[in-house]
Amino acid sequence: MTRGSRKSWQYFGLGLAWFYLLLWPLLGIRDGELHFAATFAVWLRVAVGATICFALYRLGKAGRLDGVLNPLAAARDAVGDTLARAPRWMLLTPVIVFALAYPMLTNRYAQDVAINVLVYICLGLGLNVVVGLCGLLDLGYIAFYGVGAYTYALLSVHYSVPFWVCLPICATFAAVAGCFIGYPTLRMRGDYLAIVTLGFGEIVRIVINNWMALTGGPNGILGIKSPGIYIPHFVDGSFSFEYLLLRKLEYLYYVILALAAFTIVAVHRINFSRIGRAFEAIREDETAAELMGVDTFRFKLLAYALGAVFGGLAGAFFAARMRFVSPESFTFIESAMVLAMVVLGGMGSIPGVILGALALVALPEAFREFELYRMLAFGGAMAVMMLVRPAGLWPAARMGKRSDDTE
Amino acid sequence: MDYLFQQLINGLTLGGVYALVALGYTMVYGIIQLINFAHGEIFAAGGYLGVILLSYMASQGLMDSHPWFGLAFALILAMGYCAMLAMAVEKVAYKPLRQSSRLSVLLSALGMSIFLQNGLMLTQGVYDKAYPTEFTHGGFEWLGVRVSYMQIGILAVTALLLVLLNTLVFKTRIGKAMRATAQDKVMSALVGIHSDKVISTTFAIGAALAAAAGIMVGLYYGSVRYDMGFVPGIKAFAAAVLGGIGNITGAMIGGLIIGMVEILAAAYIPAGGEYKDVFAFVILIGVLYFMPTGIMGENVDDTRV
Numbered sequence A: 001m002t003r004g005s006r007k008s009w010q011y012f013g014l015g016l017a018w019f020y021l022l023l024w025p026l027l028g029i030r031d032g033e034l035h036f037a038a039t040f041a042v043w044l045r046v047a048v049g050a051t052i053c054f055a056l057y058r059l060g061k062a063g064r065l066d067g068v069l070n071p072l073a074a075a076r077d078a079v080g081d082t083l084a085r086a087p088r089w090m091l092l093t094p095v096i097v098f099a100l101a102y103p104m105l106t107n108r109y110a111q112d113v114a115i116n117v118l119v120y121i122c123l124g125l126g127l128n129v130v131v132g133l134c135g136l137l138d139l140g141y142i143a144f145y146g147v148g149a150y151t152y153a154l155l156s157v158h159y160s161v162p163f164w165v166c167l168p169i170c171a172t173f174a175a176v177a178g179c180f181i182g183y184p185t186l187r188m189r190g191d192y193l194a195i196v197t198l199g200f201g202e203i204v205r206i207v208i209n210n211w212m213a214l215t216g217g218p219n220g221i222l223g224i225k226s227p228g229i230y231i232p233h234f235v236d237g238s239f240s241f242e243y244l245l246l247r248k249l250e251y252l253y254y255v256i257l258a259l260a261a262f263t264i265v266a267v268h269r270i271n272f273s274r275i276g277r278a279f280e281a282i283r284e285d286e287t288a289a290e291l292m293g294v295d296t297f298r299f300k301l302l303a304y305a306l307g308a309v310f311g312g313l314a315g316a317f318f319a320a321r322m323r324f325v326s327p328e329s330f331t332f333i334e335s336a337m338v339l340a341m342v343v344l345g346g347m348g349s350i351p352g353v354i355l356g357a358l359a360l361v362a363l364p365e366a367f368r369e370f371e372l373y374r375m376l377a378f379g380g381a382m383a384v385m386m387l388v389r390p391a392g393l394w395p396a397a398r399m400g401k402r403s404d405d406t407e
Numbered sequence B: 001m002d003y004l005f006q007q008l009i010n011g012l013t014l015g016g017v018y019a020l021v022a023l024g025y026t027m028v029y030g031i032i033q034l035i036n037f038a039h040g041e042i043f044a045a046g047g048y049l050g051v052i053l054l055s056y057m058a059s060q061g062l063m064d065s066h067p068w069f070g071l072a073f074a075l076i077l078a079m080g081y082c083a084m085l086a087m088a089v090e091k092v093a094y095k096p097l098r099q100s101s102r103l104s105v106l107l108s109a110l111g112m113s114i115f116l117q118n119g120l121m122l123t124q125g126v127y128d129k130a131y132p133t134e135f136t137h138g139g140f141e142w143l144g145v146r147v148s149y150m151q152i153g154i155l156a157v158t159a160l161l162l163v164l165l166n167t168l169v170f171k172t173r174i175g176k177a178m179r180a181t182a183q184d185k186v187m188s189a190l191v192g193i194h195s196d197k198v199i200s201t202t203f204a205i206g207a208a209l210a211a212a213a214g215i216m217v218g219l220y221y222g223s224v225r226y227d228m229g230f231v232p233g234i235k236a237f238a239a240a241v242l243g244g245i246g247n248i249t250g251a252m253i254g255g256l257i258i259g260m261v262e263i264l265a266a267a268y269i270p271a272g273g274e275y276k277d278v279f280a281f282v283i284l285i286g287v288l289y290f291m292p293t294g295i296m297g298e299n300v301d302d303t304r305v
Helices: A003-028 A037-062 A066-085 A088-105 A108-133 A142-159 A163-185 A190-210 A249-271 A274-284 A286-291 A296-322 A332-345 A350-366 A368-388 B002-032 B039-059 B067-097 B102-124 B149-171 B173-183 B185-190 B195-221 B230-243 B248-268 B276-290
Strands: A228-235 A238-245 B139-142 B145-148
Touching (some): A003 A037, A003 B039, A003 B067, A003 B102, A142 A163, A142 A190, A190 A332, A274 A286, A274 A296, A286 A296, A332 B102, A350 A368, A368 B067, A368 B102, B002 B149, B002 B173, B002 B195, B002 B230, B039 B067, B039 B195, B067 B102, B067 B195, B145 B149, B149 B248, B173 B185, B185 B195, B230 B248
Antiparallel strands (some): A228 A238
16 A cells, blocks of 8 residues: 555545534434434444445556546547547437337336426536537526417417417517526626526516416416327218317327437437537637627527527426426526536537436436435436546537637 | 515525525635535535434434424534545535636536435435424524524524634634635745645535535424525525625525525515416526626636626
């Protein structure tokens, strides 16, 4: 054991002792008695887990695990190479076929989870335009989701406007809201922008919560209609269209699948367009971008509005699917969750965001019994990811050489 | 007129609490340019430690015989606990990221905030936890204004802590080191100031102040909740920005202004009660837009605004 490793183990032990001191008052002082055993049981589990992780980390750092890690890395690279060389349709076809056939293979519960995942994919990709491409940290993104949801809810309940007509209206409203919020805030940079968008997100929620006459306040809005389609109907030789409300889960699944596909294609096209390059230039160095002739303010506003459009579309679907909206669905924690998807998956990377949505929505369903610990794990994972893999699970492929983010 | 004085007293109490929390934000921002999102949760942890300690002491009968001693004891222990918590958060989530981009540290801070909030929820439960209130009753009427002993106590403790902090920052060696590190980290390191220790100390001091605020809010409103830190956290940050971020006197003034505005707006603007949380955000946005340096701030370089 070298001197450096002994020292790091000493620090590790100190950290565990520190953790016990912090944990004990919260768990150990109850009902007028001091308990030590209960805290110790919890602490011991955490300590064993942390020790194993730390030992592996130290071994990896000392090069003892190279025998296992190197072949794994080589295999990963080989798979990556093969995938990169395969034509794109070969990779996409199985995914598309699976996505289309999914409702026939699964039960209601799995379809419900899949719908959730797809909604969050739409949200994540929308936020990805703002955070991943343009580098503007937006902590109030869920407000646009709320704007979309309430727009559809109000139009549907008061004027019975059909879902498909509402979709573009919701998108427009969300984009307008994005411009309203973006106009005063986008002159700020970095962390000031983050806190101001957070403030705006909360303002939208508080207004929805208190504007009883329009939104029904905390009671929400009931009786929103599902999306409907006209299907051709033949009776006795006469031909007519029958109106069908898509209430069944599998129909709703196809609706959101179409929306998600639209979002993926749209974000992909934005990413590789002139606008996308301008966004990336702003992300990398705003001053330099402005110097090169990018109208930074206009493009930042555009990024905001584009992100808001996808949020609004997802919101309209959410309202149509739940047939009920209330302000509780649009809290800060939802914003943080969407942000966590973008960050964990890889900022600016479309497959990364999809992976992030899968990891954060579908994975907790698999560990149902640990439901309570879900948000705890989110928070921890967000901090740990920033330490070990700041670029995310599936980092965006970068074109050309760029300066490192050191600002 | 009596009503106005009543509201002013209430606003002063609330403003003092915001000022204590805002100091933590402003000191940390001044020294490492980070919005410490976890600060609101440290405040909540202080409130919880208060309810845990006071309930325990009440069950042992200590609060009946020596209520003031018990309160002071709980206050000091909670401040110490939160200082330890904040130092741990700093060591785990912020220190390894000193060289990374600002976005990474901010996201890490956000993660820690969610982590701590849910840690509190898991260990202490989802429901409101009530403070033992037998010893907080009482008050007096003066010129038609009702002042409770609790409010006097909060104002006195706040004033005491603010004076202590001012002495610490402007009269002691560690305070001098803190100011030097905030001004220029590289140069202060060159003249022998251990910046890691200074940063740790800054976090600890800010957290201790937030813990005191947490206990006082708990005593004032009678209960704590695991997510109580979020909204006051943002308001306190608004106070720090209003006063000029990085400026300690500014944070105190900003806190008082935000508290006053909130109480007066709730009292005098129609339907202001429901929208009282909005005013702090509106002030925050307005200040950043029209006066980004705040009341007492110096020039800010273009990386911030």
